[in-house]
Amino acid sequence: MLSSCSCSLVVTPEIPISQNLQTNELIKNFKTPFELKQAHAFLIKNNAPPSSLPLTRVAIVCALTPSFSYAHQIIHLSNLPELPPWNSSLKFFAENSSPQQAITLFLCLRQMGTPLPDHFTCSFLLKACTRLLDISTGRIVHSYLEKLGFQKNLILLNMVVNFYAICGDMRSAQLLFDKMPQRDVVTWNIMMSQLIKRGDVGDAYRLFSVMPERNVRSWTSMINGFVQCGKAKEALELFLEMKKEGLRPNEVTVVAVLAACADLGDLEFGRSVHRFANRNGLQGNVHVCNTLIDMYVKCGCLKDGFRVFDAMVERTVVSWSSLITGFAMHGYGEQALELYGEMVGSGVKPNHVTFIGILHACSHMGLVEEGREFFTIMSRDYGIVPRIEHYGCLVDMLSRAGLLKEAHEVIVNMPMSPNGVIWGALLGGCKLHRNTDLAEEAMRHISELDPLNDGYYVVLSNIYAEAGKWEEVTRIRKLMKNRGVKKTPGCSSITIDEVVHEFVAGDDTHPHAKKIFGMWEKLLVKLKAKGYVPNTSVVLLDVEDEEKEKFLFRHSEKLALVYGLMNIKPGMPIRIMKNLRVCEDCHAVFKLLSAMENREIVVRDRNRFHCFKNGFCTCKDYW
Known part of the structure; x- marks a missing residue:
């Protein structure tokens, strides 16, 4: 709100000029009220008018100081328009680090009887109110605008719309937008961009x-x-x-x-x-x-x-961090750590994103001691307070390494409340190391924090299935049904000649489905000749192995890969995107086919990249 002016309007006595001052320079470039008075005294002594002074500088130097009224008198006696110098002062405050002072100065000017504000005055005040998110004062400025007849000033109206929108009052912004006599592209852009910022796409x-x-x-x-x-x-x-x-x-x-x-x-x-x-x-x-x-x-x-x-x-810290994270995601953890060393050596200070990439690399390489050290370095050497994402990486690293008890202790002692992702990392470690009891505890927390995430139910079902606890598998399915949780079907996509082809697990609706299945049968013969044995344990159904194999052979990433082998020129890489984690059986098949077909196969799943080449994967079977 506009409050009472607190300026002390005191006129200080005239101060004699020092003989050593360079008066011309002083008149143009005085920096304090004291120097202004020296310059003014020189002008009076030489019968020069006050307008000889740079009035904008007079306003800025003396605004909101005890010499405010003195400056006001100089500007008033100059026989020049009074408002421009004060508008310049308002602009200076509104656009720099003191927007509140622009509002205070305006009140002081009104009390001193300066002319009515013009459109420049209103624009600088609106800018100050927008920066301060001062909705109350902004409404008063808006009313001034209406009272002074600026309803058709499109620039000012756009500023008011923008002010209301930025302050979160989209209703007022919309009302003004609707009644504006005219709009330009700026008006529309303001409304559209503010709706986007609020997620109302x-x-x-x-x-x-x-x-x-x-x-x-x-x-x-x-x-x-x-x-x-x-x-x-x-x-x-x-x-x-x-x-x-x-x-x-x-x-x-x-x-x-x-x-x-x-x-x-x-x-x-x-x-x-x-x-x-x-x-x-x-x-x-x-x-x-x-x-x-x-x-x-x-x-x-x-x-x-x-x-x-x-x-x-x-290069910025973003450049380094993006590449470090990329090396980690693709399974090149050693290169990620080397790049971190180069980054620090070049004088670039790592940020919280850098350490997410580094901890991710340590997690997927099984470098537990190094990961612990980086977690310490982050706060000790760089003052970065660990965020929940860093704790997630730490829990994931410990869980993957089989240090489930330590991972659990980290979760319990975190300075913030763990989310579903944190408990999910522990659940994933429990699956890897077959710890049913701790998996059940993790799932109890997940059920409260993220009850509709089907992925966690599937992981727990998988743990029970691997342990042969089919009754528990059935119970989990019933629980999902009762809670309205539907299992997300596996979906993979591959781009060929700029056309995206999508495959869903078990789907036979693709136009070339028969050719794809026929090609798979031929590849399957070769795979088995190389020692491939279908890993039916990944199929969470209590059915015969023959039935499990049918489900297994229709996984979406297998269909996408076969289609890629059929349509992408020999020697060219095949790139596949999958919405879920790659299963162990598909992973084994892709390793074999990368060697058999002499292909580089890159799969981006929900967790990371798998780069298959010559029968190996960059994840080193640790994902």
């Missing part, structure tokens, strides 16, 4: 669809909104539509589209955006390069990500 898209005019910012905001809410496919479709409209994407657009490619694992689309960025002079842009690294890493093309990193002239 549906309403934002409805606005976008009826906009009479769209600029690059409009398209970019909507593309970014789709990416943020997990609609990466829609984001790419919108990007293609934007290009058809003849608009040239900017740096922000490119970053948003690359993020969508990363989410989808669409390497070819990502590469086309990379080429566009290079053609348009963005190859040296740090933000674009960082997003390119992330995109290549998440699309399973670590080499290309490293090439981007290696060519960067300027």
Whole structure:
């Protein structure tokens, strides 16, 4: 709220000028009220008018000081418009570190009887209120705007809409938006971008669809909104539509589209955006390069990500952290640790994301002692307070290594409440090391924290199935049914000639299903000749092994791989995306086929990347 002016309006006596002062310089560049009075005294002595002083500087130097009234008198006696110098002072405060002082100064000016505010005054006050999120004072400024007849000033009205939206009062923003006599693309962009920030992407898209005019910012905001809410496919479709409209994407657009490619694992689309960025002079842009690294890493093309990193002239902590995380995700833990050493040696200070990547690397390599040390270094040497993600990595590392008791102690003694992911990491370790009792305890907590996540029920079912406790498996299924939890079907996708082909476990609806199954039967003969024995333990059904094999041979990643072998040229890598964890049987098959078919096979599952080559996987069978 506008409060009483607390300025002490005191006029100090005239102070004589020192003979050694460079008066001309002083008149132009005084820095304090004391120096201003010296300059003013010189002007009086030489019969020069007050307007000889730079009045904007008078206002800024004396605003909200005991010399405020003195400055006010100088400006008033200058016979020049009074408002511009004070507006400059308001602008200075509103745009710097003291927006509250802009509001206080305005009140003081009104008490001193300065002319009515103009549109510049209102704009600077609105800027201050927006920065302060001061909804009460902003409403008063809005009423001033209406009272002074600025209802048709589009720039000011846009500022008011933006003010209400940023302060969270979308109702007032919408009411003003609806009654505005005219709107421009800025008005629409303000409403759309603020809706997106609040997660209301549906309403934002409805606005976008009826906009009479769209600029690059409009398209970019909507593309970014789709990416943020997990609609990466829609984001790419919108990007293609934007290009058809003849608009040239900017740096922000490119970053948003690359993020969508990363989410989808669409390497070819990502590469086309990379080429566009290079053609348009963005190859040296740090933000674009960082997003390119992330995109290549998440699309399973670590080499290309490293090439981007290696060519960067300027690298930030994001550049290093993205590549470190990428090495960890792809199973190259040693390289991740080496890169961390290079990063620290180059003088770049790691952040919390860096240590998530490092701890992830230690977890998937089984480097328990190193992981413990990095967890200590993080806070001891860099003052980074461990977040729940760091504790999740630590619990995962200990659980994978079979140190289930220690992992449990970490959870119990965490400074924050553990979430479902933390207990899920322990549950995964229990499955790996067949600890039914601790698995049941973890599941009790998960049932409260994340009761609708089907993945955890499946893991517990798997633990019971491996122990031959089929009654417990049945009980878990009934529990899922009673709670309305449905098992997410395994789904894998592969991109061939820029077309995404999706496969669901057990699905025979693909147009080439018969050819795929026929090809699999031929491969199966070769696999068995190489010693392959189907691992039916991963099928959580109490049926005969022959029936289990039928389910096993219809896993989505197997169907995607066979289709890739049928359609991707020999020698070319095959890249597959899967929504769930790769099962042990598929993992064994992929290792064998990578050697038999002389193929590099890259699979991105829910947890990490598996890079199969010459019969081996980068995860070293530890995932």
